[in-house]
Amino acid sequence: MFSISKKLSRARMSLLTFGVIALLASSSCQAHEPAETVASSAAPSSVDQTKADKTPKENWCLQKTEDESQNLVFIASNLGYRNFSHKVDATWLLQVNITTKQQNPKGHPTKEEALVLNDVEDQITATLRGVSQVHFIGRATIRGSRELVYYVKNAEDINGALSTLVKKPQVRQWEYRITPDAEWKHADDLIGGEPHCL
Numbered sequence: 001m002f003s004i005s006k007k008l009s010r011a012r013m014s015l016l017t018f019g020v021i022a023l024l025a026s027s028s029c030q031a032h033e034p035a036e037t038v039a040s041s042a043a044p045s046s047v048d049q050t051k052a053d054k055t056p057k058e059n060w061c062l063q064k065t066e067d068e069s070q071n072l073v074f075i076a077s078n079l080g081y082r083n084f085s086h087k088v089d090a091t092w093l094l095q096v097n098i099t100t101k102q103q104n105p106k107g108h109p110t111k112e113e114a115l116v117l118n119d120v121e122d123q124i125t126a127t128l129r130g131v132s133q134v135h136f137i138g139r140a141t142i143r144g145s146r147e148l149v150y151y152v153k154n155a156e157d158i159n160g161a162l163s164t165l166v167k168k169p170q171v172r173q174w175e176y177r178i179t180p181d182a183e184w185k186h187a188d189d190l191i192g193g194e195p196h197c198l
Contacts (some may be wrong), residue, residue, distance in 0.1 A: 107143030
């Protein structure tokens with residue numbers, strides 16, 4: 001088990017499970033279709049990010065812990081979402097898992113690789129913001145991969161945008177899944193409790 005708290009432990013177990021799925025994926029640089037079927041009755045809407053985006057003030061926390069195999073885990077989460085009152089506006093959990101290619105001996109990205117992963121994250125985030133309201137909760141870097149955690153308003157639009165993006169050449173293999181999480185349980189696991197920020 002993880003060493004910080006039971007709540008964060010469940011979240012990290014989810015991250016590790018997702019990381020294993022990514023590592024078992026094909027070795028090509030193409031991403032994969034969502035692991036879950038996406039269904040939504042919400043009608044597509046045009047996105048006015050300035051009007052629709054009710055993003056709280058950023059309050060980033062970096063935590064360092066270990067997984068159950070004693071591998072180092074770094075979690076960066078935006079604690080600004082702890083008391084977020086607009087969860088009802090973004091009820092879909094989006095998890096993007098990026099495979100780490102250039103790793104240090106502990107399986108974490110080298111400095112050069114971290115820059116590549118940051119660029120991939122920026123490209124994905126920009127794509128998401130082009131089609132739907134998006135809340136970036138944070139990321140976890142574990143042995144061999146990095147997971148990005150978002151909450152989004154329109155799952156169909158997000159799925160369409162990411163499906164288009166994955167057809168383009170990618171510098172790193174990544175995959176995503178979209179699941180309903182109206183209560184933000186996954187986010188609460190990441191940002192709830194008393195985090196031990198570095």
